[in-house]
Amino acid sequence: MLIVKKFGGSSVANKERVYNVAERILEDYKKGHKVVVVLSAQGDTTDELITKAKEINPNPSRREMDMLLTTGEQQSVSLMAMALQNLGFPAISLNAFQVKMNTTSVYSNARLKGIDSERINAELERKNIVLVTGFQGVNKYDDITTLGRGGSDTTAVALAAALKADKCEIFTDVDGVYTADPRIVKNAIKIDEITYDEMLELASLGAKVLHNRSVELAKKYGVELVVRSSLTKAEGTIVREECKMEKMLVSGVAADENVARVAVIGIKDEPGKAFELFSILSKNNINVDIILQSIGRNNTKDISFTISRDSLEETKDILESNLGRISAQKIEYDDKVSKVSIVGAGMVSNPGVASLMFESLYDAGINIKMISTSEIKISVLINEKYTERALNAIHDGFKDRLN
Amino acid sequence: MLIVKKFGGSSVANKERVYNVAERILEDYKKGHKVVVVLSAQGDTTDELITKAKEINPNPSRREMDMLLTTGEQQSVSLMAMALQNLGFPAISLNAFQVKMNTTSVYSNARLKGIDSERINAELERKNIVLVTGFQGVNKYDDITTLGRGGSDTTAVALAAALKADKCEIFTDVDGVYTADPRIVKNAIKIDEITYDEMLELASLGAKVLHNRSVELAKKYGVELVVRSSLTKAEGTIVREECKMEKMLVSGVAADENVARVAVIGIKDEPGKAFELFSILSKNNINVDIILQSIGRNNTKDISFTISRDSLEETKDILESNLGRISAQKIEYDDKVSKVSIVGAGMVSNPGVASLMFESLYDAGINIKMISTSEIKISVLINEKYTERALNAIHDGFKDRLN
Numbered sequence: 001m002l003i004v005k006k007f008g009g010s011s012v013a014n015k016e017r018v019y020n021v022a023e024r025i026l027e028d029y030k031k032g033h034k035v036v037v038v039l040s041a042q043g044d045t046t047d048e049l050i051t052k053a054k055e056i057n058p059n060p061s062r063r064e065m066d067m068l069l070t071t072g073e074q075q076s077v078s079l080m081a082m083a084l085q086n087l088g089f090p091a092i093s094l095n096a097f098q099v100k101m102n103t104t105s106v107y108s109n110a111r112l113k114g115i116d117s118e119r120i121n122a123e124l125e126r127k128n129i130v131l132v133t134g135f136q137g138v139n140k141y142d143d144i145t146t147l148g149r150g151g152s153d154t155t156a157v158a159l160a161a162a163l164k165a166d167k168c169e170i171f172t173d174v175d176g177v178y179t180a181d182p183r184i185v186k187n188a189i190k191i192d193e194i195t196y197d198e199m200l201e202l203a204s205l206g207a208k209v210l211h212n213r214s215v216e217l218a219k220k221y222g223v224e225l226v227v228r229s230s231l232t233k234a235e236g237t238i239v240r241e242e243c244k245m246e247k248m249l250v251s252g253v254a255a256d257e258n259v260a261r262v263a264v265i266g267i268k269d270e271p272g273k274a275f276e277l278f279s280i281l282s283k284n285n286i287n288v289d290i291i292l293q294s295i296g297r298n299n300t301k302d303i304s305f306t307i308s309r310d311s312l313e314e315t316k317d318i319l320e321s322n323l324g325r326i327s328a329q330k331i332e333y334d335d336k337v338s339k340v341s342i343v344g345a346g347m348v349s350n351p352g353v354a355s356l357m358f359e360s361l362y363d364a365g366i367n368i369k370m371i372s373t374s375e376i377k378i379s380v381l382i383n384e385k386y387t388e389r390a391l392n393a394i395h396d397g398f399k400d401r402l403n
Numbered sequence: 404m405l406i407v408k409k410f411g412g413s414s415v416a417n418k419e420r421v422y423n424v425a426e427r428i429l430e431d432y433k434k435g436h437k438v439v440v441v442l443s444a445q446g447d448t449t450d451e452l453i454t455k456a457k458e459i460n461p462n463p464s465r466r467e468m469d470m471l472l473t474t475g476e477q478q479s480v481s482l483m484a485m486a487l488q489n490l491g492f493p494a495i496s497l498n499a500f501q502v503k504m505n506t507t508s509v510y511s512n513a514r515l516k517g518i519d520s521e522r523i524n525a526e527l528e529r530k531n532i533v534l535v536t537g538f539q540g541v542n543k544y545d546d547i548t549t550l551g552r553g554g555s556d557t558t559a560v561a562l563a564a565a566l567k568a569d570k571c572e573i574f575t576d577v578d579g580v581y582t583a584d585p586r587i588v589k590n591a592i593k594i595d596e597i598t599y600d601e602m603l604e605l606a607s608l609g610a611k612v613l614h615n616r617s618v619e620l621a622k623k624y625g626v627e628l629v630v631r632s633s634l635t636k637a638e639g640t641i642v643r644e645e646c647k648m649e650k651m652l653v654s655g656v657a658a659d660e661n662v663a664r665v666a667v668i669g670i671k672d673e674p675g676k677a678f679e680l681f682s683i684l685s686k687n688n689i690n691v692d693i694i695l696q697s698i699g700r701n702n703t704k705d706i707s708f709t710i711s712r713d714s715l716e717e718t719k720d721i722l723e724s725n726l727g728r729i730s731a732q733k734i735e736y737d738d739k740v741s742k743v744s745i746v747g748a749g750m751v752s753n754p755g756v757a758s759l760m761f762e763s764l765y766d767a768g769i770n771i772k773m774i775s776t777s778e779i780k781i782s783v784l785i786n787e788k789y790t791e792r793a794l795n796a797i798h799d800g801f802k803d804r805l806n
Contacts (some may be wrong), residue, residue: 057485071474078470082460
């Protein structure tokens, strides 16, 4: 069996944890399985490097940031190889150049295009445990890119797909996917199995367990994902196309605080104006999430949308310098919001779900600023100070209908 | 003009120094020159990474050490690019993969084989200041190698040769090459010009100003080197093939404490025995410096030699496990020695130089353990506790004949 295992930065933060992970890797290796391991940068390394960079340049170029940050993963994989070798097992570390992890050219948010599995397969044939740097890639100019925060999950799934692995295990500091963040919602329940689509909504909504794109990729290539704890031997949560158990109404409640709302007020009510606005943002690689357009007055309309809070400053700069083209009366920004969502494949056929969610929020005295719905999720934007209260209120509201 | 500049780790240890170096880089760039900069890892980064590795594995494999250590230079170049960009100038950082810095396969002590200058030239055409990681290379297996400690000097000279640069400036924390280490010998004098050969002997003898192989390479390709301070604007020392000024008798006195002596006692006095010994060491990549063979008694002989103290433990292991093949009565190790040398192109024609050196040591009450001479240098091995006293005694002894 060929197994890809991914461990996050906190799992390899110090010597003791490195050896703990080494033991987890060896469990399967000793059984005769081929093992490929994807690692993130140790502990706070990435944050420390970001701080160092911002001290030198408050607005560092993305290309140079990628060049800087990817050193963290290279340190992790070489240290893990040393630990495994010290335990008497053959191991080799490889970076993005060495595994030809090809990506698009967009720095800090590149997408994987392909992996040349030749080198990894050769090392596996030599009985090596192969340790691959997560998060990083190389673009067609031979420059280093990164896949965005949490991109190591994507690296792991992409490797599992390229190597036709039997399983891709994502190790985290929680023992699986829960119906809500167990640190915030006390009654949260662990989910044994969940579909890609449900997981996708939960991941993109800030469930913080799996990186969004890793789930997309797993779905695309049919890679069976297992989310489990690096600290316990609990079974974890399996993510796959079809789940054996009956579809539950709501599989989870999640909150995302990395959100900001932009309201573009008084745009001329002419064809092409909305296109103009979002084309400017898209050209600058700003990802837009929820979009709402209100019916305007006096031949004008208002468009509001959400973006990740990280990109708020950049979005402001872009919009301010394109005010002429957008031709709006004013633009308002709100970075004190959070997005709370419920997800469930069974939701589509149950019209009462939305109203139950709104009722729970109303009962908790929480005002809704924006609503967005899809077939398997409902999201609302609220004041961020009520995030915790909202999660608990909704979770309690749905307690009889949760997975 | 195309200028290659190399700055060591202490020159870029923190934000202030990074900006100080950025200004030094811009002096020439603003004059319209093309500038390529080679950087080492910041401050103590390399030592910290070594400590981290040894915590995890007391005997880390050299391949993994190279993978780990090279992250330091990558951080340096990306941070410097950010600093230059913040000052409003175009800059780009490149690592060993990106400039195709090809080396031999020997980890931790690889030799440069060639550089593909295409990428660098393209970036220079785009008016970029090009920042290249020192110390590192890539071997034919696509694995990362390092050139040994101080290898960034070699990187700089190799780049200067490959790019046909007009000048290669090595910036250090001293303002040039001195007749002796000015921190130890108060009366040391700065040398304005020195030949490659003299510099080579001084470098290999521990003058700590230039990395040995960088001078060899400069000599081979006729690269004019300038050693100067990163802190002052003083002219520094020029290293070239021919020096305008008259040859001085002795150009410098230097000490090397990274030395250990190995004495192999009672080897059978048969042909091939010395070859056997050094072939074993060579196969294990142990560099041997001075070799002395004494006339033996009872059909045996003694061979003693010096190695770098760093490789003493490894050498012990190798020799102990090959005792049978070496067939010696015993092997003694001494790591409390230092090598003190005088260097000068004018030495060969002056038979009195050696005796003056020995007299100076005798007057200072220092016992000589081993002597080795070449056309332009004389080295003696002494007890390391007398290093400072020996340097001053010799420097004083030659004070009228120094450069």
